[in-house]
Amino acid sequence: MKTKVALVKGGYTGEAEVSFKSAAFVYAQIDKNKYDVFPITVSLDSWFYEDESGNKHEVDRQDFSIKLDGESIRFDVAFIIIHGVPGEDGRLQGYFDMIGLPYTSCTALTSALTMNKGYTKAIVQDIQEINVAKSVLLFEEHRSKAADLVLEKLSLPIFVKPNAGGSSIGMSKVSDWSELRKALDDAYDAENTGYQVLVEEFVTGREFSQGIYRDSKGVLQVLPATEVRTTREFFDYEAKYTPGLTEEITPADLNEEQKERADRIIKEIYIRLNCKGMVRIDFFIENNTDKFFFIEINTVPGQTAQSFIPQQVRASGRTETAFYGELIEAALTS
Structure with missing residues (x-):
């Protein structure tokens, strides 16, 4: 049957x-x-x-x-x-x-935690070799004074985004303080995101996204990384889903030390957050310093033909059919 x-x-x-x-x-x-x-x-x-x-x-x-x-x-x-x-x-x-x-x-607890970008950063920031951008977490009660709190603590340029959103919906890059109020309103008003906003200082570097999953035998499998290069100012909703706006290189051009370091850190993030199934972790490697900067984790990453995870599955020599079968079997045996 x-x-x-x-x-x-x-x-x-x-x-x-x-x-x-x-x-x-x-x-x-x-x-x-x-x-x-x-x-x-x-x-x-x-x-x-x-x-x-x-x-x-x-x-x-x-x-x-x-x-x-x-x-x-x-x-x-x-x-x-x-x-x-x-x-x-x-x-x-x-x-x-x-x-x-x-x-x-992932479980209910892990899913709820990782949906909150600010809380997730607080959990992973003490992992060895991880860096996180300086940020301010704003709640609904802060809305009237949000701009002042950001001005007080951060320097331009900054990213403003819903703390519990995805697909870069409601996200803006702010390079001039005159743009801040609209960016905050867009993030606060993003549909079903809880009226919380995360504002982060900009990290100058190469952007990557990398999948990891636990197979049906309980072994962690790290997929090849994808480097994201976009013609947009940042990897926003249009860049993610409009053909031609973004170049995605899978597997990414990382040297052996960078690859081993990214794999090691990503495994530790998966373990620290008690993840299950497949997740995708986005990160920067900062220019000049070569430091690993955590961006966010996606516990239900996109699965269209051009999405990162299917790209990485194919680059690893697997088929999507075998991969999805592994995820189903792992869920049945966990």
């Missing part, structure tokens, strides 16, 4: 558009000889499975089951591919824990 996989997509934020594209790619790659895959959409309005005829079948949220032709379908595992709320911030993971359904991502 095939393993029944719920491929959970959608979400409550602007990242749902990316989630649908990721889910379509994952669905196409999963081995259908081994797995029965049911794409499940989670939205603010409803949770449902849409069959090949376009008929929608509501999910019973008591046990995350669906009914097809009068038969109740229960899933063996959930493959979470929701970027942002509620698939990356721990809400969905907590629900699955309560009903006893295994899933492919």
Whole structure:
């Protein structure tokens, strides 16, 4: 009997558009000889499975089951591919824990922690060889005086972004103080991000993104890094999802010492944050100093054909089909 996989997509934020594209790619790659895959959409309005005829079948949220032709379908595992709320911030993971359904991502606690960029930096900053940019974490209560707090503590240029957002939505680079108020408003008002803002000083260096996962045997596997070079001022939403604006080099041109150091640090981040499944870690290597600067961790990274993780999987000599199978099997055995 095939393993029944719920491929959970959608979400409550602007990242749902990316989630649908990721889910379509994952669905196409999963081995259908081994797995029965049911794409499940989670939205603010409803949770449902849409069959090949376009008929929608509501999910019973008591046990995350669906009914097809009068038969109740229960899933063996959930493959979470929701970027942002509620698939990356721990809400969905907590629900699955309560009903006893295994899933492919980090736990509820780790997901909730890592969704908060400021809190994550506080946890990882004492890892040997890691550096973090100087920053200010702002809450809703700080909004009226946010600009003054930033002016007092940081120097230009700076990045302003939602503390619990993704896909660079609501993110701005500020090179002149006259731009700060609008950047703060954009970050505060980003949909479903909790009215928290992280402001960081700019690090001048090469930007990289690198995946890591624990396979079905429990062994940590670090994927080759990708270097990101964009024609935009920074790697914003348009640069991420508009063809031609960004050059992505996989595997990245790192010397052997840099590669070994990045792999070592990324493994330690994964362990320190108690990660599961696949995650992606973004970092800078600073010009002149060669220091490793942590940017953020993504616990449900994008999975479109051009996304970093599939690129890195292919560069490592694996196929996406084998990779997704490893993630499913690891979730079932963890």
